[in-house]
Amino acid sequence: MTSPMPVLVRTAEDLAPVLARVSAGALLIGLDFDGTLSPIVDRPQDARLDTGMQHRLGQLSALVPTAVVSGRDLDVLHALVPVAGLTLVGSHGLEMSHPDGTVERADGLDRSDADLSALVKRLHCATASLQGVLVEPKRHSVAVHWRMAALSEQTAAERVVLDAAREAASFKVVTGKMVAELRPAIERDKGGAIALLRAAAVVDGKSPTVLYIGDDVTDEDAFQTLDPARDVGILVASSPRPSAAGLACS
Template sequence: MSSKVSDLPSVLADGSVERRLAGRRPAVFLDYDGVLTPIVDRPEDAVMSGDMRTTLRELAARCPVCIITGRDRTVAQQLMGLDDLVVAGSHGFDIWTPQQGSITDDRVSGYLDLIATVADRLRDEVGAIPGVQIEPKRASVAVHYRLVAAEHRDRIAESVQRLLAEHPDDVALTPGKMVYELKPNVDWDKGRAVLHLIDVLDLGSDDVVPLYLGDDITDEDAFRALRDKGIGIFVGCADDPEVGDRETAAQFVLGSVDEVRQFLTALGR
C-alpha cells in the first residue's frame, strides 16, 4: 500500500503518532542525508549541525537511536561527530554498535574484492570527468554526478551499465538522488537491516514502536518493512511537485530537516 507524499498527514499537525506512542517506547531509525542534514552538492559538506547533534544525544539518552545510511559507516560517524550511536552504513551492509561492535550480516564479505575492482574501473573510465565524485565504501561504490555537466552524464551511465552487464550475478545498482551506487547482488537492503537491528537489539516487544525517518528511494524498503510493525515518516517538502507526487509507503511526513529536529526534540523530552 502506498500514497502520494502530498496526501500524507504531517507528524507535527496530526496527533496519531503521539497517540500510538502513549505508554510505549520509541525506537528511532534515521537516514542521514536529507533527514539529519540537508542535501548538499558535495557529499563531504553534509556535516551535522551542533543543534542536531545535541538533539540526537538527548534522544539517545531516552530511547534507542540507529542511523541507517548509504554512506560508509566511518564517514557517517565523522560527519555526525558522534561515535556512540548504532550505525548501519552502506545501506545496512556494515552494522556497528558501541556495545557489541560489528553485527553485520556476513553475506557481503565474499564480495569486497570485487567491489574494490569495480571502484578502480570507475575511476579509470569516468574519474576524470569534471564534477564527478567516486565514493568508495566498505561494501559498495557510489558515483555522484550532481555537479557533472549534462552532456557528460550519459558517459557515466554507460560505464555503470557496462559494469552491471559484466557482473550480472554479483553486482546490483541501488538508485539514489543524482548518484549511481553499485553494491553486492545479495538480498539485503535498509528494510532488512532495520529488521535485523530490531532482532539483535531486542526491540521486538509490544511495548516498543519502531519509527523510521527517510527521504530517499532506498528508504522505501524500510517503510515497507515497518508498515505493520511501526511508523514510517517521509522527510521532504510535499509542496514541491517533484516530491509531492512521489509514491511512498510512509504514513506521515515531515517537511524539512528543521521539522525533523523539532520532532526528535519532542521525542527526547
C-alpha cells in the same frame, strides 16, 4: 506495485496523534543521515551534522533506542555522527555498530570486497572525461554521483554504471538521488537492518513500534518493512512523490 502518496504533515499539530500512538509503548527510532539529519550537498565529503542536531540526537538516544541508518561507510558515519548511545547502520545495512561498541557485518562480503578495487578503477577510467561526475569509493561498494553534471553527462554516467554492473556479477545497482551505487549482491538493506534491530529489542514477546524517517529512494526499503497498523514512516521530501511511508514532510 505502485506506492500511494503519503499524507503531508504541515504542522506539529498534525503529528500529535501519531506521536501519541507511538509513545504508548516501546519504541525504536530509525533516521537516515543525508537529506534527513544533514542537508544534501554536492560533494559527499562536505556533509556535516550541526552541533544542535548532535545535541538533540544525544537527548533522543538517552530516552529511546535510536539508529542512524545510512549508505555511508560505518567508519565515515562514526566521524559524522559523534554522538554516544546511538546504533549506527552503515553501507545500507551491511555493517552495524551498537552502543556497546560491538560491530556486526553481513555474511558474504569477502567475495565482493575482493572485486571492489578493480571495479573502482574501471569506473574512474570510464568517467574521467565526464565533467561533474564523481566516483566515491566506499569500504564495501562504490557510488557514482552526477549532481553537479550536465544532463548529457548524467545520462552517460548512468550508462557507465549499468555497463560496469553487467561485468561485475558480485554487485548490484541501487539508484538514489542523482547517484547510483554498485553494492554487494547480498540480501541486506536498510529495511533488513531495521528488522534486525526490532527483533533484537523484543521483550516478553513484544517488539517495539518503529518510527522511521528518511528522504531517499533507499529509505523505501525501510518504509516497506513497517506495519502500517502500528509503525510510522515519514518521508522527507521537498515535493510529493509516491512512497511506502504513510506520512511526508518538507
